[in-house]
Amino acid sequence: MKNHAINIADQFGTPLYIYNEAALRQAANECLAFNADFGLTVRFAMKANPNRSILQLFHSMGIQIDASSGYEAERAMLAGIPAENILLTVQEIPENFQELINAGVEFNACSLHQLEAYGQLERRPNTVSIRINPGKGSGQFPGMNVGGPGAGFGIWHEQIKQIQELLKRHNLSIQRVHTHIGCGTDPEIWTEVAKISISFMHTFTKATILNLGGGFKVSRVPEEKTADLAAISTKVNEILKKFAEETGRKIHLEIEPGSYLSANTGHLLSSVIDLVQTTEEHKFIKLNSGMTELIRPAMYGAQHPIEIIRKDQQESQEENFYVVGHCCETSDTFTVKKDVRGQLETRRLPRPEIGDLAIIGGVGGYCSSMATINYNSFPQAAEVMVHEDGTYKLIRRRQSMDQMLQNEVSP
Numbered sequence: 066m067k068n069h070a071i072n073i074a075d076q077f078g079t080p081l082y083i084y085n086e087a088a089l090r091q092a093a094n095e096c097l098a099f100n101a102d103f104g105l106t107v108r109f110a111m112k113a114n115p116n117r118s119i120l121q122l123f124h125s126m127g128i129q130i131d132a133s134s135g136y137e138a139e140r141a142m143l144a145g146i147p148a149e150n151i152l153l154t155v156q157e158i159p160e161n162f163q164e165l166i167n168a169g170v171e172f173n174a175c176s177l178h179q180l181e182a183y184g185q186l187e188r189r190p191n192t193v194s195i196r197i198n199p200g201k202g203s204g205q206f207p208g209m210n211v212g213g214p215g216a217g218f219g220i221w222h223e224q225i226k227q228i229q230e231l232l233k234r235h236n237l238s239i240q241r242v243h244t245h246i247g248c249g250t251d252p253e254i255w256t257e258v259a260k261i262s263i264s265f266m267h268t269f270t271k272a273t274i275l276n277l278g279g280g281f282k283v284s285r286v287p288e289e290k291t292a293d294l295a296a297i298s299t300k301v302n303e304i305l306k307k308f309a310e311e312t313g314r315k316i317h318l319e320i321e322p323g324s325y326l327s328a329n330t331g332h333l334l335s336s337v338i339d340l341v342q343t344t345e346e347h348k349f350i351k352l353n354s355g356m357t358e359l360i361r362p363a364m365y366g367a368q369h370p371i372e373i374i375r376k377d378q379q380e381s382q383e384e385n386f387y388v389v390g391h392c393c394e395t396s397d398t399f400t401v402k403k404d405v406r407g408q409l410e411t412r413r414l415p416r417p418e419i420g421d422l423a424i425i426g427g428v429g430g431y432c433s434s435m436a437t438i439n440y441n442s443f444p445q446a447a448e449v450m451v452h453e454d455g456t457y458k459l460i461r462r463r464q465s466m467d468q469m470l471q472n473e474v475s476p
């Protein structure tokens with residue numbers, strides 16, 4: 066990446082996301098190799114990165130889509146993804162719900178209200194998927210836990226009776242059981258999750274698909290650990306095989322990683338715009354990007370690797386710096402205490418000159434899609450794809466001022 070950085074910055078300007086096709090393909094192949102004796106579907110949780118070039122690349126490799134809003138489903142279809150490759154797992158029922166279902170999008174009911182709304186549609190299949198909150202959850206950061214009593218995602222596991230009443234009233238049967246609780250790197254945790262999840266298949270005897278969601282952690286910095294997909298999938302597969310022996314039912318497995326498929330496939334390229342010092346211990350490198358491109362450090366205390374590229378190729382001495390963004394917010398910072406919101410921490414980096422470049426890694430997922438775009442009226446950054454042959458192309462232009470203002474009207 067480093068060797069492309071200066072050329073890409075000269076050609077397209079900064080700030081800019083750079084995605085790496087080879088890394089995307091490698092992550093996809095690792096997920097597609099997940100052990101599943103009775104069939105596997107991998108869905109990309111497109112909330113992580115909805116750029117159409119990325120969706121199309123994954124689609125060309127046989128990966129389907131987890132859409133978390135009606136808009137994401139539409140966006141995927143506009144990118145050429147067939148509707149029947151899209152599973153809708155939403156918090157907000159889309160206004161064009163009926164249209165999406167007519168097109169062939171599948172629906173995963175995340176609450177009793179959603180199940181009722183699906184039941185009431187004029188036209189729909191007689192099968193549905195349900196997301197269950199199994200009563201347990203785990204997340205990399207406290208704000209990422211999406212299971213257990215403190216998380217309102219999915220139908221609470223003790224509400225099986227209400228689910229069955231709704232199924233009966235609307236003549237529906239469950240085809241897919243879905244759980245996504247945000248998991249760990251440890252195969253033992255996944256074994257536990259898979260066991261809990263498969264236990265619901267005993268209740269829903271017509272279900273043929275188990276979707277375990279995403280949550281396969283990736284390490285962005287050396288101190289973190291990446292989930293071992295091969296070890297996890299072996300454990301999960303054993304559980305599916307045991308279930309098949311006991312019940313004769315061969316359950317098709319689905320997983321829907323977002324981070325695993327994208328996080329380490331992207332870099333954020335920025336320019337150093339200022340160097341500020343207060344006390345002896347407080348030196349700041351200020352970049353022309355910030356929470357407008359990458360909000361994870363401010364939001365979760367997430368760690369991202371940072372590299373300085375000296376344009377003059379000269380070596381400079383390492384010092385302790387805070388690396389901060391261009392917004393008028395104290396929390397607009399890239400170097401924070403691990404897993405703690407709002408607490409700055411220094412990083413040892415070579416002293417840059419103003420005009421040098423900084424590359425922040427681990428930004429392929431939940432960065433361009435999640436940032437506070439247009440805060441302080443900074444335009445949405447551009448995106449570039451570096452292909453396997455080393456060539457690169459713009460896959461999203463930088464937003465113009467006209468585009469930023471296009472929906473404002475004067476009374």
Ligand SMILES: Cc1ncc(COP(=O)(O)O)c(C=O)c1O
Pocket residue numbers: 110113131154245247278279280281321322323324325
């Ligand atoms: C339903 C569902 N599936 C999959 C994912 C992807 O999770 P991750 O990016 O941690 O793999 C999410 C993330 O929020 C989700 O809500």
